[in-house]
Amino acid sequence: MNDPVRKASNSEIRAALARLAYDRGEVRVVDPDLAGWEWLVTTHRGVFAVGADRVKLVLRGWYFGICRHDDRLYAFENCGHRQPGSSTGRIIRLDIADGKLGAPHVLATGLHNNGHQVAVVDGLLCLVDTANQAIRRYTLDGDLVDVRTPFPVAPLTDETGAYLHINTIAKVGDRIGLLLHNGKARPVKNSEIAWLDAQWTVVEREFLPGHSCHDIVEDEEGRLWHSLSRDGDILRSDGTLIHITDDKMTRGIALRPERMAVGMSTFGPRHLRGTLNGGVVVFDRNDFTRLHDIEMPAAPADIIAI
Numbered sequence: 001m002n003d004p005v006r007k008a009s010n011s012e013i014r015a016a017l018a019r020l021a022y023d024r025g026e027v028r029v030v031d032p033d034l035a036g037w038e039w040l041v042t043t044h045r046g047v048f049a050v051g052a053d054r055v056k057l058v059l060r061g062w063y064f065g066i067c068r069h070d071d072r073l074y075a076f077e078n079c080g081h082r083q084p085g086s087s088t089g090r091i092i093r094l095d096i097a098d099g100k101l102g103a104p105h106v107l108a109t110g111l112h113n114n115g116h117q118v119a120v121v122d123g124l125l126c127l128v129d130t131a132n133q134a135i136r137r138y139t140l141d142g143d144l145v146d147v148r149t150p151f152p153v154a155p156l157t158d159e160t161g162a163y164l165h166i167n168t169i170a171k172v173g174d175r176i177g178l179l180l181h182n183g184k185a186r187p188v189k190n191s192e193i194a195w196l197d198a199q200w201t202v203v204e205r206e207f208l209p210g211h212s213c214h215d216i217v218e219d220e221e222g223r224l225w226h227s228l229s230r231d232g233d234i235l236r237s238d239g240t241l242i243h244i245t246d247d248k249m250t251r252g253i254a255l256r257p258e259r260m261a262v263g264m265s266t267f268g269p270r271h272l273r274g275t276l277n278g279g280v281v282v283f284d285r286n287d288f289t290r291l292h293d294i295e296m297p298a299a300p301a302d303i304i305a306i
Contacts, residue, residue, distance in 0.1 A: 027104035035099035043298035107142030263300030
């Protein structure tokens with residue numbers, strides 16, 4: 001006879017706690033101290049601070065996009081986990097003062113869970129609303145300004161190439177770049193960068209030499225870095241290609257003056273991704289010497305330098 005009391009799984013417990021935090025408007029800060037740490041890494045199991053050979057949990061939750069603007073941190077959190085149709089995504093903000101996180105605040109709620117990067121562009125906080133092929137723009141205090149739709153909405157199940165799975169936004173010069181993952185297209189299609197003008201009109205689409213790509217990161221010389229995710233590589237716009245991993249996806253690039261951090265995510269079915277791990281590789285930016293291989297308890301999504 002079956003036991004009438006079923007033990008909840010870890011994933012179910014995490015999902016319930018995330019929904020409780022969403023309903024209460026709570027940001028689950030575990031350890032606010034960032035002094036001495038170099039990178040922040042978002043994952044399905046929280047935001048982690050990473051140093052040369054160490055990792056610690058800073059925020060609980062399921063996070064993707066993260067950015068720092070002046071002395072504030074902005075991030076997108078999925079509080080619905082794998083619940084279809086649950087619009088429990090939200091944007092949070094925290095202050096950074098004296099090497100510590102403080103003043104946690106929820107800026108926006110009711111968002112589709114399939115959101116990706118956040119970035120401040122032209123003074124507005126932009127969220128890549130991946131499911132709706134849109135960019136939601138907010139004031140830095142969380143008031144919705146508008147929703148930009150450079151591409152028509154397409155079903156998440158679309159395989160014609162109409163569903164682009166936009167995952168990245170960056171301002172480069174006087175243009176805005178959106179990275180089009182294109183991973184669901186059949187036949188298989190390379191990822192692209194869509195370049196938009198000041199009116200948010202697509203003026204160019206540029207194919208990348210890779211699949212299921214992420215990231216548009218500009219360095220001091222104006223060169224762009226991308227994760228050629230399926231190939232386990234990163235690419236610089238001058239043609240420099242660095243192989244990172246044979247068995248994981250590259251996802252997340254961050255730059256410091258002398259070092260570069262690259263995330264590596266174990267790939268698997270979507271319903272299992274909350275259980276997968278990964279790592280972060282830190283390179284010397286001068287000669288690309290591999291300095292540190294840091295194991296992560298969850299798969300990296302986005303990375304920033306602190």
